[in-house]
Amino acid sequence: MSLELVCPAGTPAALRAAIDAGADTVYCGYRDTTNARNYPGLNFDRDEMADGIAYAHRRGRKVLVAVNTFPYAGDPAPWHRAIDHAASADADAVILADIGVLDYATTRHPGLRRHLSVQASASNELSIAFYRDRFDVRRVVLPRVLSVEQIAALVRRIGIETEVFAFGSVGPMSEGRCFLSSYITGLSPTSEGACAPASHVSYREDGDAMLSCLGSVTLNRFQRGEPAAYPTPCKGRYVTNGCASYLFEEPVALNAIDILGDLKAAGVTALKIEGRQRGRAYVTEVVGSFRRAIDALERGDAAVANTLASVAEGSRETHGAYKKGWR
């Protein structure tokens, strides 16, 4: 089996661009708090979702619907409605994280395929087995904290499909349970779907340098032209023992395009491109590059040239946790 290329779509235009550029599968979400990329101007209303799924199906491709935030107590209805709609619109699977939402989907829509979101932070054999056995989860999106060797060992033991991040931002924290952004802004990525919401991000000049701020907190100071990431708390500079540094993660992007053979050999089913918040041009370029790389791998050709540095966040790339030493 060829590696399945799973691509982001923040808008209907990006969905079509991803399909046209060679995505096997597109993932997207509704325009509300039920998905983990709830940023202004992004995502799909009900009609757009149905149209997008029909567009993909006409071309023999798939659409996965992310309903991967954690409902607030007392108001699970938006999450339930999202799953009901995904089922009625013939989505190929839903991507879920919350135990209550998983339970609802399993009970009400047993025939709707369920994937476990990275937001569930299932990073070991037992956690994955829990979701597999309780909710008949068919695929797990693995957290970005595992090495290729660890992934291979998991694949052998868990008996369900795995999807791993191949390109996009590096998330150093255990996802779905990081409260740094709400600690600073009061808005919860976990339940409202936006880490470092744009409404709370600001930039200001500081002499020759720029400051990036989240809420009332200064997250970074950088020189003009110096690569800097979007100001999420885990990409900031902090002072420890009198020394300022990128304590959690450098401004780098994950790019696994030159280790696709290793991931395939590890038994991975699907490659996930991150970036529903990115535009159509990004989608076209990244999806096209990965399509060519996967096809070359299948033909047994030498690796294709990696030309993605220009769209990588911070313009620098890393293999992240896939290679030893990252920890």
Added chain:
Amino acid sequence: MTRSGKLTLGPLLFHWPADRRRDFYFRIADEANVDCVYLGEVVCSKREPFFDPHLDAVLARLEAAGKQVVRSTLALMILDREVAAVRALAESGALIEANDVASLQELSGRPHVIGPYINVFNEGAHDFLVARGAVRIVLPVEITARGVGVLAGRSVETEMLVFGRQPLSVAMRCYHARAHGLSKDACQFVCGQDPDGLAADTIDGQGLLSVNGTQTLSNGYLVLLHDLAALRGMGVTHFRLSPQDLDMVAVARIHRSVLDGEVLPAEAAAALRGLTRATPWQNGFVHGREGLAWSDTALVPA
């Protein structure tokens, strides 16, 4: 159960020397007015072997003192030996606080506690876990009063963190090691240098975070003395104190006196301030604000 609510001591999050850790728990057993003590390494499995020689003595001392002892698991498990350890703990029959869903695969159908590192934000997750053996749920640190109102008193016991640095994230990577230019695999246990966490300030000098190995905590202490009565009214049954590098026996006494209605929150706060010195206080999450904020207005009792 006491009508005024039970006081618990959460797991020690920091890497204290094993002897100091033992002596800390001996004193808790002998002197602290807490009903329940959580014991176990939550942050980093590399730290675990140090305390093993003292574990049985500490367990015996706490149980002899009449404390309920709950064994806490790691918040993030990846390595085979970490998974094997939780399996063995589950098989021992001890009451366990599950902090990673991995534990639930072993504990399902048997009484257990859901720790604050497993997301229980809504009644769907709550009820699913209760149906499979959860007898107490420790709500996530991010929970708001509205969420507490829905979940506490719904069925099983409900616990909330009410004192100590707020756990904000866990990771595979060790930031303590990174701050010292080391890797996790060759960390030299530098986290042991900071018994109350390593300050991580903003570049313009604002206190913001505290690093504890792979865990990131708030720089300030969560203080909910003023809200204890309201939370009790909402149905919270257990109130957790997270061990910090200060007199935790005194912290327990202060909280007990407020829960029992013997001392007014303002008077208790003055006493607590004497213990916490310059560390800022925070209570924003439960008030529906930024977690780092401090709100002077107490929650309204239900």
